[in-house]
Amino acid sequence: MSVAIEIQNINKKYGDLEALKDINLTINRGEFFGLLGPNGAGKSTLIGILGGLVNKDFGRITVLGKDIISNYRETKKSLGIVPQEVTFDPYFNVRETLEIQSGYFGIKNNDEKINELLKALDLTDKAEIGPRQLSGGMKRRLLIAKALVHNPEIIVLDEPTAGVDVELRNSLWDYVIKLNSQGKTIILTTHYLEEAETLCDRIAIMNKGEIVKIDTKENLINSIDKKVVSVKFADSVIGLAEKLEGTSCKIDEEENRIEIEASKNDLNDLLKFINNLDLHIVDMNIESAKLEDVFIKLTNLGGDRDE
Amino acid sequence: MNSITFYSLVKREVSRFSKVAIQTIFAPLISTGLYLIIFSYSFKSREVVGYGIPYISFIVPGLIMMSLIQNSFANTSSSLIGAKYNGNIVDFLLAPFSYIELTLGFMIGGIVRGMLVGSVIYLVSILFYGGEIVHPLLALLFAFLVSSIFSLLGIIAGLWAEKFDHVSIFSNFFITPLTFLSGVFYSVKGLPGIWSKVSLFNPVFYMVDATRYAFIGQSDVNPSFSLVIIGGLAVGLLLLVTYLFKIGYKVKS
Ligand SMILES: Nc1ncnc2c1ncn2[C@@H]1O[C@H](COP(=O)(O)OP(=O)(O)OP(=O)(O)O)[C@@H](O)[C@H]1O
Ligand SMILES: [Mg+2]
Numbered sequence: 001m002s003v004a005i006e007i008q009n010i011n012k013k014y015g016d017l018e019a020l021k022d023i024n025l026t027i028n029r030g031e032f033f034g035l036l037g038p039n040g041a042g043k044s045t046l047i048g049i050l051g052g053l054v055n056k057d058f059g060r061i062t063v064l065g066k067d068i069i070s071n072y073r074e075t076k077k078s079l080g081i082v083p084q085e086v087t088f089d090p091y092f093n094v095r096e097t098l099e100i101q102s103g104y105f106g107i108k109n110n111d112e113k114i115n116e117l118l119k120a121l122d123l124t125d126k127a128e129i130g131p132r133q134l135s136g137g138m139k140r141r142l143l144i145a146k147a148l149v150h151n152p153e154i155i156v157l158d159e160p161t162a163g164v165d166v167e168l169r170n171s172l173w174d175y176v177i178k179l180n181s182q183g184k185t186i187i188l189t190t191h192y193l194e195e196a197e198t199l200c201d202r203i204a205i206m207n208k209g210e211i212v213k214i215d216t217k218e219n220l221i222n223s224i225d226k227k228v229v230s231v232k233f234a235d236s237v238i239g240l241a242e243k244l245e246g247t248s249c250k251i252d253e254e255e256n257r258i259e260i261e262a263s264k265n266d267l268n269d270l271l272k273f274i275n276n277l278d279l280h281i282v283d284m285n286i287e288s289a290k291l292e293d294v295f296i297k298l299t300n301l302g303g304d305r306d307e
Numbered sequence: 308m309n310s311i312t313f314y315s316l317v318k319r320e321v322s323r324f325s326k327v328a329i330q331t332i333f334a335p336l337i338s339t340g341l342y343l344i345i346f347s348y349s350f351k352s353r354e355v356v357g358y359g360i361p362y363i364s365f366i367v368p369g370l371i372m373m374s375l376i377q378n379s380f381a382n383t384s385s386s387l388i389g390a391k392y393n394g395n396i397v398d399f400l401l402a403p404f405s406y407i408e409l410t411l412g413f414m415i416g417g418i419v420r421g422m423l424v425g426s427v428i429y430l431v432s433i434l435f436y437g438g439e440i441v442h443p444l445l446a447l448l449f450a451f452l453v454s455s456i457f458s459l460l461g462i463i464a465g466l467w468a469e470k471f472d473h474v475s476i477f478s479n480f481f482i483t484p485l486t487f488l489s490g491v492f493y494s495v496k497g498l499p500g501i502w503s504k505v506s507l508f509n510p511v512f513y514m515v516d517a518t519r520y521a522f523i524g525q526s527d528v529n530p531s532f533s534l535v536i537i538g539g540l541a542v543g544l545l546l547l548v549t550y551l552f553k554i555g556y557k558v559k560s
Contacts, residue, residue, distance in 0.1 A: 087394030103315025104402035
């Protein structure tokens with residue numbers, strides 16, 4: 001597999017704040033890669049360095065084998081970056097904006113692509129409208145369309161769905177999945193972890209300027225040995241609390257429902273125990289760990305969050 | 308240089324000011340038109356020492372320079388501070404512009420506006436002084452160089468400024484005094500004692516004086532000398548601005 005982006009020893013300080021501490025990361029071509037982390041982890045700073053919006057202090061990044069400093073014109077053409085911050089050029093309507101943007105990337109007569117993007121992002125009937133008249137979510141969709149006019153090999157989406165409604169979020173993802181299946185590399189940051197869990201092949205979790213874990217989504221989720229068994233009974237669960245002492249459980253006495261967390265090793269014993277309760281089971285559900293569990297564990301969000 | 312990339316930036320810069328033409332083209336026309344009316348009537352019989360021409364013919368080249376200067380400066384400075392304010396400066400950073408393309412692209416936008424306003428004012432001034440230009444090509448060359456210089460200064464001001472107010476600091480404390488003291492309305496030769504020497508340190512003086520040479524064939528200093536100063540300034544600023552784009556002065560963190 002060839003390499004899309006290679007990040008080596010990237011460091012960035014803002015005054016005393018170490019926004020990025022020695023970041024190393026390789027993203028392969030065709031991957032759908034997730035870059036996750038709490039607010040201030042350094043995700044946007046890293047993307048900014050990649051796109052030439054932020055100066056790095058140290059380190060090296062190559063895009064499709066080309067250095068982003070010495071070959072910046074070529075690397076910029078390979079990248080389509082959707083910045084987190086929504087901005088617009090107030091002098092031009094939606095279509096003009098996309099035409100100018102195509103021109104910046106050296107493309108004349110880009111109507112076909114522009115129309116495709118307007119359609120995919122549901123902006124067709126807003127095409128002749130000035131950006132000030134767009135709603136917040138529409139502005140963000142315009143920002144996404146702008147990043148894609150030059151058909152970039154690598155697409156970097158910094159929280160593209162913040163403020164975008166559910167329906168459009170889904171159609172946006174359909175479009176991005178299509179691009180990915182055509183071989184485009186996708187890098188995504190998002191705070192909607194279910195989104196990342198559904199979409200990404202591989203995920204890096206950042207915290208306080210460091211990458212704390214990189215792995216495939218499956219490995220990350222499997223690394224958490226947690227099953228949640230929830231059972232609904234026909235009979236009252238009052239009194240069960242005593243028997244379940246020592247386990248991590250929730251008891252809903254009104255709904256006759258219990259929810260127990262267990263490691264995979266304990267599953268056997270747990271199911272036997274439930275069976276031995278001699279209560280009539282109405283419904284049962286076993287859930288695996290979620291990306292969210294991994295995220296919380298690795299970034300310590302539950303514990304000593306010092307922000 | 309990629310021609311489409313570069314042309315698109317120039318096009319963006321020109322359409323930006325064209326879309327607000329009332330404020331970018333017509334407003335300056337009115338203020339300079341007022342100067343023309345006031346000076347042609349109030350100082351009808353005034354003579355400039357050593358020039359032997361009507362006062363209005365003396366001041367027209369300077370007035371055209373003034374509007375050229377103000378408009379090319381205003382164009383690039385407001386384009387950049389606006390782009391910083393709206394955040395769309397990132398468009399220019401994410402796109403594959405070389406640093407010299409960014410410099411020239413913004414600069415040409417300023418030149419087009421400066422020369423457009425300058426030309427319209429020239430056309431209006433024909434009504435007041437007849438419209439003769441002794442060396443028309445030289446006049447064009449000086450107009451081009453001067454608008455380049457002030458477009459480049461406008462880029463510097465726009466990059467440096469953190470708010471719109473800062474741009475007016477730049478023009479009120481720097482450009483306006485230098486222009487008014489540059490001999491638009493008088494010959495510096497006629498200034499008393501030290502002031503005629505001090506004027507020689509004002510670069511705008513050479514721009515006005517050289518343009519006047521192109522218009523009426525007379526000047527305070529040798530126009531070749533002025534050309535060297537103006538040309539040198541233009542090249543120096545071009546390099547400086549390209550460097551500022553390269554380091555991302557005040558736009559990259
Ligand atoms: N221009 C700047 N000047 C000073 N500090 C900055 C600047 N930009 C970012 N920072 C700091 O760098 C750190 C990383 O910020 P960054 O924007 O990269 O975080 P992030 O992971 O994208 O967070 P979020 O999820 O909130 O977008 C933060 O502590 C932030 O305060
Ligand atoms: Mg961010």
